[in-house]
Amino acid sequence: MLGPIGKFFGKVLGFFKKIFSPRQLKNFGHVLDQIDKVVPMAFDVVQTLADLTPTRADDEILAAARQFGFGGPLNLDSKENALRDLARFILQKTLRERITDSVANAALELAVSALKAAREA
Numbered sequence: 001m002l003g004p005i006g007k008f009f010g011k012v013l014g015f016f017k018k019i020f021s022p023r024q025l026k027n028f029g030h031v032l033d034q035i036d037k038v039v040p041m042a043f044d045v046v047q048t049l050a051d052l053t054p055t056r057a058d059d060e061i062l063a064a065a066r067q068f069g070f071g072g073p074l075n076l077d078s079k080e081n082a083l084r085d086l087a088r089f090i091l092q093k094t095l096r097e098r099i100t101d102s103v104a105n106a107a108l109e110l111a112v113s114a115l116k117a118a119r120e121a
Helices: 004-017 022-052 058-067 079-094 101-120
Strands: none
Touching: 022 058, 022 079, 022 101, 058 079, 079 101
16 A cells, blocks of 8 residues: 555556556556655654754764764765765664665655755745
């Protein structure tokens, strides 16, 4: 069963039915369902990282990485990419089921957009 995000994309599905095969549509629906399930957790991860890195300074990002046990390299030349990599790591570590990087990235992007919209309202 799809949640609100899945329902929105479900409306767009009618258009895609003209472009994609039934097999591709089934895969598309499966991915949307995965993203829909992950977005609430992604929002929590994004909110936590935003709280831990209010100025997006290198030391804040590194402290957050240590806090969550991130052992990989962080490219601090691109803070956006570093925070995305860290958020994806936390999200995938937190979830019970394995998700692909593309599903995690999509959920995180939706969560970032939702957080920005909430702050602007």
